[in-house]
Amino acid sequence: MSSSKPKVLITSRLPSVAVEPLRHATVLDYRDEAGPIPRDVFLKRARDIDGLVAQLTDKIDAELLDAAPSLRVVADVSVGYNNVDVAAAKQRGIVVTHTPDVLTDATADLTLGLILGITRRLMEGDRLIRRGGWKGGFGLDFMLGTDLRGKRLGIVGMGRIGQAVARRAAVFGMEIAYTPSAQQARTGGTSAQRTQFDGFTATPLILDELLGSSDIVSLHVPLTNETRHLIDQKKLARMRRSAYLINVARGPVVDEAALAWALRDGVISGAGLDVFEEEPNVHPDLLTLENVVLVPHLGSATRETRTRMAELAVGNCLNVVLGKPPLTPIPEMKPQC
Numbered sequence: 001m002s003s004s005k006p007k008v009l010i011t012s013r014l015p016s017v018a019v020e021p022l023r024h025a026t027v028l029d030y031r032d033e034a035g036p037i038p039r040d041v042f043l044k045r046a047r048d049i050d051g052l053v054a055q056l057t058d059k060i061d062a063e064l065l066d067a068a069p070s071l072r073v074v075a076d077v078s079v080g081y082n083n084v085d086v087a088a089a090k091q092r093g094i095v096v097t098h099t100p101d102v103l104t105d106a107t108a109d110l111t112l113g114l115i116l117g118i119t120r121r122l123m124e125g126d127r128l129i130r131r132g133g134w135k136g137g138f139g140l141d142f143m144l145g146t147d148l149r150g151k152r153l154g155i156v157g158m159g160r161i162g163q164a165v166a167r168r169a170a171v172f173g174m175e176i177a178y179t180p181s182a183q184q185a186r187t188g189g190t191s192a193q194r195t196q197f198d199g200f201t202a203t204p205l206i207l208d209e210l211l212g213s214s215d216i217v218s219l220h221v222p223l224t225n226e227t228r229h230l231i232d233q234k235k236l237a238r239m240r241r242s243a244y245l246i247n248v249a250r251g252p253v254v255d256e257a258a259l260a261w262a263l264r265d266g267v268i269s270g271a272g273l274d275v276f277e278e279e280p281n282v283h284p285d286l287l288t289l290e291n292v293v294l295v296p297h298l299g300s301a302t303r304e305t306r307t308r309m310a311e312l313a314v315g316n317c318l319n320v321v322l323g324k325p326p327l328t329p330i331p332e333m334k335p336q337c
């Protein structure tokens with residue numbers, strides 16, 4: 001009886017409530033382990049699957065897709081899907097889905113955490129206390145940070161998360177600027193007119209102008225060929241010496257060696273990083289600097305959000321293997337209106 005059911009592979013542990021629907025409707029190969037699936041195991045276990053629930057650490061390229069000839073859906077448990085070779089999937093008629101919206105608030109909250117962490121020197125203060133370095137109690141000029149009110153936040157990538165960050169920052173009294181969409185950036189179409197968004201207004205600027213005029217620059221673009229090393233040595237040099245860079249997008253959007261140089265040489269004041277070029281490795285120079293806050297890819301890491309992400313990915317996978325439309329296909333695979 002079970003042989004007529006579609007076969008699904010889950011590559012890493014998910015919240016158990018999310019796994020349940022697959023247990024009943026499919027022949028489930030569940031790798032109930034944390035951490036990325038080893039490549040050789042992945043290739044072997046993908047052999048006769050119809051559906052795949054994957055993590056952003058799983059590389060889904062032509063080799064993997066060829067190893068899984070009956071595969072019909074790749075359901076990523078993330079909104080960014082730079083781990084998937086979308087062209088190769090399209091060519092083979094495989095649907096790719098992701099988890100937009102359900103992680104927007106958690107990721108925006110963490111971004112504000114990094115902004116406050118670096119501008120108010122929270123982790124630096126924590127380290128100082130722990131090593132017994134806090135002497136003399138309260139001092140008027142002790143460990144001064146930077147106000148947010150009246151400062152400009154430059155959002156690079158004004159999508160779901162970029163807007164959620166801007167909305168929060170507006171409540172802190174910040175003025176918002178943003179880069180236009182990728183399409184507008186290509187055609188050069190910006191106007192200096194402020195744009196009304198849900199809950200805030202923002203000034204569209206080309207990237208160089210945004211970098212040169214922002215007190216905090218926050219990155220929220222997807223990782224694509226166009227955005228890889230979008231922030232390199234030249235772009236960092238355009239920023240104000242008093243400015244901060246926040247990256248909650250993807251590590252390779254920033255040239256990490258160039259960032260370490262900029263932080264060390266005082267080209268910019270500080271940075272808050274959730275993502276890194278070669279996770280879980282971090283550029284060794286960053287580890288020695290006080291003016292950078294480092295967190296291990298925690299953008300969406302709340303119990304509630306991770307559960308919603310897993311449930312959505314499982315829903316996507318189940319729909320496709322049962323012959324129904326996916327809930328949240330990636331933009332390249334949305335039906336044309």
Ligand code: NAP
Binds near residue numbers: 184250297
């Ligand atoms: P989204 O709604 O698609 O927003 C991305 C925005 O970036 C869109 O407005 C897009 O414009 C814009 N964009 C793309 N390329 C650009 C370019 N070259 N210049 C200027 N703007 C550009 O996606 P989202 O849900 O906000 O997520 C954004 C990214 O955050 C994800 O792709 C993911 O990599 C990352 N993320 C990280 C974490 C974490 O844990 N750290 C958590 C969630 C998400 P168009 O629509 O015109 O292309």
